Amino acid sequence: MAATPWDSELARELKERFGDRIIETSTYLGQNFIVTKPDAAIPVLEYLKLEADFDYLVDVTAVDWPKRPERFDLVYIVYSFARNERVRIKTYLPEGFKPESSVGVHLTANWLEREVYDMFGIQFAGHPDLRRILMPDEWQGHPLRKDYSILRQDQTWVRENLEIESGQ
Amino acid sequence: MTPDATFLDSTELVLNMGPQHPSTHGVLRVILKLDGEKVLGTDCVLGYLHRGVEKIAENRTWAQFNPYVDRMDYVAAISNGLGYCLAVEKLLNLEVPGRAQAVRVILTELNRIGSHLLWLGTHALDIGAITPVFYCFREREATLNIFEKYCGARLTTHAFRVGGLQYETYEGFEKEVNEFCDMFLPKVDEYEELLTGNRIWIGRLKDVGILTGEECKEYGVTGPVLRAAGVKWDLRKAQPYSGYEKYEFDIPTCQNGDTYDRYMVRMQEMRQSVRIIRQAVASIPEGPIMGKAPKVIKPPVGEAYVSIEAPKGELGYYVVSDGSTQPYRVRVRPPSFINLQALDRMIAGGLVADVVAIIGTLDIVLGEVDR
Structure with a gap:
């Protein structure tokens, strides 16, 4: 149809x-x-x-x-x-x-x-x-774009703000 | 000569409320600009519960995504599930059997009662009335027990499947639901006795956070908030789905659009839900519980927007299919998120204490605001 x-x-x-x-x-x-x-x-x-x-x-x-x-x-x-x-x-x-x-x-x-x-x-x-x-103000990237993988993260933001190394 | 300005000359104070604050009902952060006790403006900071539900949808199959929607408005998980199933069924152009429709209505209305009860209990608690929350949770427990017996889960139920239901009703389902209705109606009167005429309750709620019908439309505010402002609009009547057109019920409305009216509307809605449940239970048709849903859900290329009257307002799903087994896009139109936007307008000129009352009366669930 x-x-x-x-x-x-x-x-x-x-x-x-x-x-x-x-x-x-x-x-x-x-x-x-x-x-x-x-x-x-x-x-x-x-x-x-x-x-x-x-x-x-x-x-x-x-x-x-x-x-x-x-x-x-x-x-x-x-x-x-x-x-x-x-x-x-x-x-x-x-x-x-x-x-x-x-x-x-x-x-x-x-x-x-x-x-x-x-x-x-x-x-x-x-x-x-x-x-x-x-998303946080300083985040890089726009998550619902198709080229943004579901596993992707803003590693720099995660490191600086959560003080952890992302495992992904 | 005038002395140099000091900090005492400034009359504005910026106050941070939340994200960990009991009366924000979750992790909502509100930045308030105050002049003494008066609120000049607000800014909401959202996203603390953002899990990327819409992104997850694109990486699951149509059926796999079904349980995820329960985690948005987790207080009314069954409504979320119903909306999603209806949206996918629309894309598939699928007819749901009458028996499944009736059971869906019963469970959804029970869930509406549960959601309103949780709202009433916590809202009263925010205002300072400790007692109602215990009563409300006691009655809500009865609805949860029915869900548990039906599908094994109490909160995030995943009760429905695309095409109908997975489970037949259990032995004695009708009887238990009817017993709940008989037990519940007098309880609503009891809550009203505690609150409706209570001087403190009236003092804290009357003329607080007024939102007129016109303002509601401007801000896209729906649900009990809209109806309390005198707009007689309910999707169950305006665009019936799942067989709501077969049941008789009224749309309760009030005129002033203040916090007290929103309370009155929700109390009336619980009574109307009981009315719907009774009619639905009395007329559950015999027959299959699953429509002709394909084993693998692959909707044809296209898009649809389907919305339902969730306890908080219009809950919509805009679904796009590219003909594969996975959704190309699922957009959720969350009533809590959009209603929350009106917070700024409702608070303007009010007092700090009203902020708590207004956040409570909007009946937001942060899981749905942030998704």
Whole structure:
């Protein structure tokens, strides 16, 4: 089963308004998602919030595809209380691309984007407080990247802060 | 001529709370900026319990990862397991038999009661009421005994499998669950007698840590915190899963969104859980407990986001499959982590003593915040 086009008023509205900045509107397993160009993600989020009642940002996350030219999927999940409907917004980012932060649209994004930065090294432009959140501040490397082995550690950090030699 | 400024001129004090502090419910470090007793701002330092659950998922098979999710919100391990199983079943497009669905609902609701009881006991303890914690743990023990008899484990239960259940219910399961319900409802009244009208309890909780419905939506706060602010939203009703649409229950809400209202909402929720459990027990269908799950789980290439109403709020799993036996990515949308973000807003202008009340009322589990 593959994703099928998402036929709805909202999808048409979005396409009309954003034109070719929206690459795809599809449905898979009954879940709707939109693929946008990287610079359109925030305007789409804003449009969905202000014009279509998608007022709750559920999650922001990323997926690493190292073999692809656009290495990362950046995924926003939004929900509308009024419509009882969920939509995913996806963009594909090349390594080093700095997407605009969505904190200006949804305050929830603050910690969520910090986590994405911490785990994937995606830097959000205009984020008010872009620090690591789960890993120590001085840690080197971004653990959820596919080229970061599960056994890898920041040996220097471990030696300096825990005063042990890592056995791994 | 004015004298040189001394340290006495500064009115701000930075106070470090945690990570080893009993009222942070785990290893949470909060840096507080104070002006006397008043809190001006907070900064949470997280990650002390970070185990890289999402990374582990990518290095296990779909089935092997199942027990790991129990270790996130270990107070409500069964909810975590249910969410994960539903997400993988969604990817596989798999139907779960009615019998398995009913047993899942019973165990999940028992677990919700257990989670709320642990919250109530420790929250009351934080505020200074010693007694409730003993009562709460006594009743929670009864739920744990049922889990133990069912699957052998009490805390991190790994009760469900992708496709249904591994174990049939034990002899006398229905009877024991019903007995628990009969025993439990009057106990909720007893807790309320201890706390609801208590002057100290009201004094410490009323109008403390107010979060309005609009603020909740801005911060993505869900669960009892959202409902206490008057938003009648519960995923079990809004987007029913595992057969919740078959059961009658109400969504308790309050209006003020303060710490006291969150307490009232959770007390009501325990009663509603009993209502659901009773209906589910009375109508467990006969039949198989496993759906047509493949022996080796290999979901087709694709992705799905599935979320459930966990005791703390919306617990979601964003799962991505590349068609192999291992998950390509499992993202957990942790309610505790996202609810904790609202701490700063809730505390602003409050007193140091309120910090303890507010951390307690958010009902966070650090295992889930840090994953």
